[in-house]
Amino acid sequence: VPLQERIESPFTPGVPVPQDYFVAREKEVNRLRAAVAQASSGRSKNIFLQGERGIGKTSLAAFACLVAQREFDFVGTICSLGAARTVDEVSSAVFRQLLQHLPEKSLFDKAKEAFDRYIKSIGVLGFRVEFTSEPAQLAHLRLDFIGYLRAFLERVSPPKQGIFLALDDLNGVTGQAEFTLFVKSVVDQIATTQRPWPLVIVLVGVPTRREEMIRSHPSVGRIFDVIELGPFTQTESSEFFETMFAQRGISVEPDALELMVNVSGGLPALMHEVGDAVFSSNADDRVDLRDAKAGVLQAADAVGRKYLDPQVYRALRSDKYRSILRRLGRTPLGAQFSRHEALRSIPSSQQKSFDSFLRRTRELGIICPAETRGRYRFANQLYQLYVRLEAYRALQQPQKGRG
Ligand SMILES: Nc1ncnc2c1ncn2[C@@H]1O[C@H](COP(=O)(O)OP(=O)(O)O)[C@@H](O)[C@H]1O
Ligand SMILES: [Mg+2]
Numbered sequence: 001v002p003l004q005e006r007i008e009s010p011f012t013p014g015v016p017v018p019q020d021y022f023v024a025r026e027k028e029v030n031r032l033r034a035a036v037a038q039a040s041s042g043r044s045k046n047i048f049l050q051g052e053r054g055i056g057k058t059s060l061a062a063f064a065c066l067v068a069q070r071e072f073d074f075v076g077t078i079c080s081l082g083a084a085r086t087v088d089e090v091s092s093a094v095f096r097q098l099l100q101h102l103p104e105k106s107l108f109d110k111a112k113e114a115f116d117r118y119i120k121s122i123g124v125l126g127f128r129v130e131f132t133s134e135p136a137q138l139a140h141l142r143l144d145f146i147g148y149l150r151a152f153l154e155r156v157s158p159p160k161q162g163i164f165l166a167l168d169d170l171n172g173v174t175g176q177a178e179f180t181l182f183v184k185s186v187v188d189q190i191a192t193t194q195r196p197w198p199l200v201i202v203l204v205g206v207p208t209r210r211e212e213m214i215r216s217h218p219s220v221g222r223i224f225d226v227i228e229l230g231p232f233t234q235t236e237s238s239e240f241f242e243t244m245f246a247q248r249g250i251s252v253e254p255d256a257l258e259l260m261v262n263v264s265g266g267l268p269a270l271m272h273e274v275g276d277a278v279f280s281s282n283a284d285d286r287v288d289l290r291d292a293k294a295g296v297l298q299a300a301d302a303v304g305r306k307y308l309d310p311q312v313y314r315a316l317r318s319d320k321y322r323s324i325l326r327r328l329g330r331t332p333l334g335a336q337f338s339r340h341e342a343l344r345s346i347p348s349s350q351q352k353s354f355d356s357f358l359r360r361t362r363e364l365g366i367i368c369p370a371e372t373r374g375r376y377r378f379a380n381q382l383y384q385l386y387v388r389l390e391a392y393r394a395l396q397q398p399q400k401g402r403g
Contacts, residue, residue, distance in 0.1 A: 010247045011276035013269070014306065016059040023243065024236040025060055028227055032064035033071070035200050035225075040072050040162050042196025046187055049166075049204045051229030054269025054307075057204045060229065061166040068164035068200065069103075075156055076164030077101040078204075084173050087182045088138035091145050092118065092131040094165065098152060100127050107156050114151040115141075142182070146189045153198075162198025170205040177216040187223050231266025231333075240268075244275055250285050256292035263296050263392065265333050265385050273306075274299040297396065300389030308386060312364050316387070320353045322394050329391025333384060336370040336377045 035045040068074035079097040264270040278295030361367040378384035
């Protein structure tokens with residue numbers, strides 16, 4: 001392995017995984033492949049890809065998009081709606097992204113003509129386009145969304161065989177009944193036209209987004225097939241770490257591997273954080289338990305800083321919550337815990353802190369009440385894993401005060 005590659009971490013915390021490093025998820029990839037195959041025969045397909053933050057939704061959508069492009073000659077894009085505040089913005093974002101992701105200039109030129117009246121400017125390099133921000137114009141584009149989608153499709157096919165459209169980061173808009181109604185009407189119109197629609201629509205979001213949509217429009221539950229992403233299995237996690245380190249000519253000792261697999265709990269976001277930190281702690285061609293331990297502590301820091309509100313981050317690291325963390329660190333992933341049981345294993349001097357801990361973490365959405373009174377669970381596994389990492393840290397450095 002060349003030196004440059006040996007010193008550069010193969011892990012990519014915080015960004016969707018490059019396709020060469022994409023692992024596992026065979027079942028989900030196959031379901032998405034089947035959806036594209038069905039669409040390519042003219043019957044459109046709607047999917048809701050759901051899972052917790054950091055579980056790998058965007059990475060999977062991007063991988064499936066490549067499959068659609070390479071194996072089925074589709075055009076495709078992952079359209080992030082994180083910044084969209086209105087349905088008008090959603091519809092212009094969709095067309096802008098579709099245009100920008102066309103693979104050739106000739107196709108781009110042909111397709112963009114359908115949108116000439118909405119395009120404010122076109123970049124000199126590449127296919128960058130900016131749509132108008134004029135409200136009446138945008139509303140028009142949205143109202144005839146299906147017409148424009150058809151126009152786009154007809155201009156690119158042939159040679160293209162269909163469209164793969166993923167709508168990602170449904171944060172702001174999905175709570176709006178208007179967005180749900182928009183999605184539903186688009187899907188309904190497509191389903192009732194006589195013409196073939198080689199189209200795959202994938203909505204990507206955390207489970208609560210789908211619930212919100214179903215609440216404002218129950219039929220959404222029927223329109224979308226759900227693909228639910230869960231954590232990697234232990235075997236998949238081990239393979240992930242081994243393969244990634246092997247990329248750099250590094251082997252991993254079994255106890256080191258076990259530690260990395262356990263603390264990251266099958267959550268790819270955390271696996272990359274842990275892998276990246278262990279990679280930087282290791283100086284030779286073999287990761288041993290010491291490298292792994294040092295890396296895990298460093299990863300806990302990174303996770304806390306990146307994923308938690310600064311206030312919680314500080315609170316969780318204070319001595320006040322030390323034994324609470326240790327106690328909660330033992331809760332199995334995804335399991336509930338009860339206040340009553342937790343209090344039994346916490347020294348009485350810290351019991352008051354436990355209630356303030358509960359209050360604080362509930363306010364911040366880290367812990368939420370479970371169905372049964374007096375029981376709680378972590379809002380997502382990443383938070384729970386962070387608490388585990390902090391608990392692990394507290395055990396490793398019991399004598400040092402931190403504030
Ligand atoms: N199948 C996979 N193989 C390897 N790494 C992955 C995989 N899926 C996700 N990751 C990594 O996990 C992290 C979170 O993935 P991402 O797709 O952004 O999750 P989400 O969209 O669900 O929040 C990223 O660092 C990404 O590189
Ligand atoms: Mg994502």
